[in-house]
Amino acid sequence: MIYGINDGLVASFVLLIVVVAEGLIALYLSRTGKAHPKIRKIAGLEAIEEAIGRATEMGRPIAYTTGLGGIRDQVYYQTIAGLSILGYTAELAAKYNARLIYFPYDPTIMPMAIDVMEQAYLRAGKPEAFNRDNVQYLGGDQFPWAFGVLGAIYREQTAANIHMGPFWAESLILAEAGFYTGAIQIAGTANYHQIQFFVVAADYALIGEELMAAGAYLSKDPTQIGSLWGSDWAKITTVALLILGVILTAAGVTQLLDFFAL
Amino acid sequence: MSLVVKRYIPLVITFIMGIIMVIATYFLAPGTPERDATTLLTGAVDVIVATAGVIGLIVLLRHHGVNISRRGKYWKYSTITIIGVILYLIVGLYGVATQGRYLMLASEHFAWVYNTIYTSMDATIFSLLAFFIASAAYRAFRLRSLESSILLFVGALMLLGRAPIGGATWSGFPDISTWLLNVPNAAGNRAITIGIAIGAILLAIRQLMGVERGYLGPERS
Numbered sequence: 001m002i003y004g005i006n007d008g009l010v011a012s013f014v015l016l017i018v019v020v021a022e023g024l025i026a027l028y029l030s031r032t033g034k035a036h037p038k039i040r041k042i043a044g045l046e047a048i049e050e051a052i053g054r055a056t057e058m059g060r061p062i063a064y065t066t067g068l069g070g071i072r073d074q075v076y077y078q079t080i081a082g083l084s085i086l087g088y089t090a091e092l093a094a095k096y097n098a099r100l101i102y103f104p105y106d107p108t109i110m111p112m113a114i115d116v117m118e119q120a121y122l123r124a125g126k127p128e129a130f131n132r133d134n135v136q137y138l139g140g141d142q143f144p145w146a147f148g149v150l151g152a153i154y155r156e157q158t159a160a161n162i163h164m165g166p167f168w169a170e171s172l173i174l175a176e177a178g179f180y181t182g183a184i185q186i187a188g189t190a191n192y193h194q195i196q197f198f199v200v201a202a203d204y205a206l207i208g209e210e211l212m213a214a215g216a217y218l219s220k221d222p223t224q225i226g227s228l229w230g231s232d233w234a235k236i237t238t239v240a241l242l243i244l245g246v247i248l249t250a251a252g253v254t255q256l257l258d259f260f261a262l
Numbered sequence: 263m264s265l266v267v268k269r270y271i272p273l274v275i276t277f278i279m280g281i282i283m284v285i286a287t288y289f290l291a292p293g294t295p296e297r298d299a300t301t302l303l304t305g306a307v308d309v310i311v312a313t314a315g316v317i318g319l320i321v322l323l324r325h326h327g328v329n330i331s332r333r334g335k336y337w338k339y340s341t342i343t344i345i346g347v348i349l350y351l352i353v354g355l356y357g358v359a360t361q362g363r364y365l366m367l368a369s370e371h372f373a374w375v376y377n378t379i380y381t382s383m384d385a386t387i388f389s390l391l392a393f394f395i396a397s398a399a400y401r402a403f404r405l406r407s408l409e410s411s412i413l414l415f416v417g418a419l420m421l422l423g424r425a426p427i428g429g430a431t432w433s434g435f436p437d438i439s440t441w442l443l444n445v446p447n448a449a450g451n452r453a454i455t456i457g458i459a460i461g462a463i464l465l466a467i468r469q470l471m472g473v474e475r476g477y478l479g480p481e482r483s
Contacts, residue, residue, distance in 0.1 A: 004289070005288050005289060006287075006288060006289065006290070006291055006292075009287070009288055012288075013288050016463065019460055019463050019464070020463065020464075020467055023463070023464045023467050024467070027468075027473065070311070071307065071310065071311075072304075072307045072308075072311060077462045077465055077466060080465070080469065080477045081465065081477075083476070083477040084474070084476030084477050085476075087476055087477075087479050087480045088476070088480065091480055106314075107311075107314035107315050107317055107318030107321075108310060108311055108314040110314065110317065110318065110321065111314070111317070112477065112478075115268070115478070115479055116477065116478070116479040116480075117479075118479070119478075119479030119480055120479060120480050123480045133325060133328070135321075136325060137318050137321045137322050137325070138322075139318075139322070140315070140318065141384070143384050143387040143388055144384070144387075146387070147387050155335070155336060169388065169391055172391060172394045172395060172398055173390070173391060173394055175398070176394040176397060176398055179398075179401075190458045190461075190462070192451055192454045192455060192458065195454070197398065200398050200399075200401070200402040201398045201401075207454065208454045208455075208457050208458040208461065209454075209457040209458050209460065209461030211461075212458070212461035212462055212464070212465040213461060213465075215465070215468075215474045215476040215477070216468065216474060218476065219474070219476060221473075223473055224468060224473055224474055227464050227467065227468050227473070228464070230464060231457075231460050231461055231464045234460045234463075234464070235456065235457065235460055238456055238460065
């Protein structure tokens with residue numbers, strides 16, 4: 001039976017409602033055409049086409065990974081974002097006749113990825129060009145998988161490497177391997193302790209929330225873009241709450257801190 | 263497969279499961295039968311994961327098997343992979359059969375292979391990261407631009423603050439590095455974390471509502 005909000009989760013629930021409400025309002029306004037939000041260019045996503053074009057010119061393949069994510073992880077949302085970008089990348093690869101090799105880490109993602117790629121090739125009008133052998137499962141452990149990908153990058157001499165999803169210690173291993181083979185590299189993760197490695201070693205890096213915005217950004221769908229606008233409102237609300245908290249705490253008022261159980 | 267099976271059914275399942283999880287987290291008290299029922303529901307994921315593991319094994323064996331039969335590129339490595347997988351499987355099954363333990367890892371021989379061969383190779387690979395960090399740091403810390411110069415300066419201060427020689431030279435280095443870590447670094451980290459959290463919530467909302475469907479593959483135009 002539902003008796004009320006669980007202890008200790010009231011503040012979290014209130015904030016969730018505020019963020020969701022802001023997102024939905026922004027989404028509604030852009031869907032109904034009452035607002036036309038514009039979003040800034042994300043260089044990393046814009047560079048995907050350039051990377052695929054380069055791979056086509058060089059006649060070398062493109063390596064794609066979605067990090068160490070599966071469907072039951074807390075970071076699944078990054079993997080899902082990575083799959084959205086995989087669809088876009090596969091469609092471009094099909095269009096340009098470039099070979100795209102995808103290395104899934106978690107076997108639960110593999111069927112989804114195969115489906116995403118098949119549909120992308122279909123959309124590009126080249127279903128016959130899709131080859132399931134280009135989805136190469138290397139195992140579900142961190143370093144064996146990472147070195148499997150590293151080995152493939154060296155053996156295949158990939159012209160472009162795209163890494164989008166949750167990454168841990170293997171992020172730099174992959175990015176450095178790509179650097180030494182001279183590949184153009186685009187990488188993104190929301191694991192903040194790994195972002196710096198991608199920033200340093202990759203040509204383009206998607207930082208944190210840019211990865212989550214990628215699906216909406218690439219879709220060019222005004223409704224989805226509207227929800228990104230909503231995330232800006234949510235950030236403004238959060239910053240306003242932070243400033244209010246600082247002022248109130250400095251003034252000796254602790255109710256806000258107590259409410260958020262800080 | 264029809265559009266209903268490929269698109270609409272996954273979207274409906276996503277929506278229902280998402281709503282159930284939100285209700286369970288916020289409104290069902292831990293320990294109640296209702297909450298336990300939702301935990302059981304999430305346990306169903308383990309069944310999917312186990313099944314997917316078998317699919318992974320089949321895909322791996324198929325990929326390398328085809329490569330060997332075609333004498334494809336690096337087929338010798340494929341042979342080593344297949345031998346490794348099959349041998350390890352035999353060791354595990356032997357342990358299950360002779361020691362009556364259902365978990366392969368609990369069997370003596372399987373654990374021996376894991377602890378002596380696998381763990382050592384895993385640690386070796388992990389240790390190579392130190393060299394990759396050194397080469398990446400060398401490139402990042404070159405005086406090319408204002409940003410990389412700041413990075414170099416701050417990195418040097420951090421090194422001096424954390425290495426014993428820094429503190430021995432001047433007692434202020436550890437304090438500076440602690441301040442850098444706790445103030446500018448923490449501020450940047452929190453800004454990124456807030457952005458990620460909000461982005462993740464709104465991504466989930468788009469997916470629950472079926473607005474963002476990119477993870478199901480691009481739609482036909």
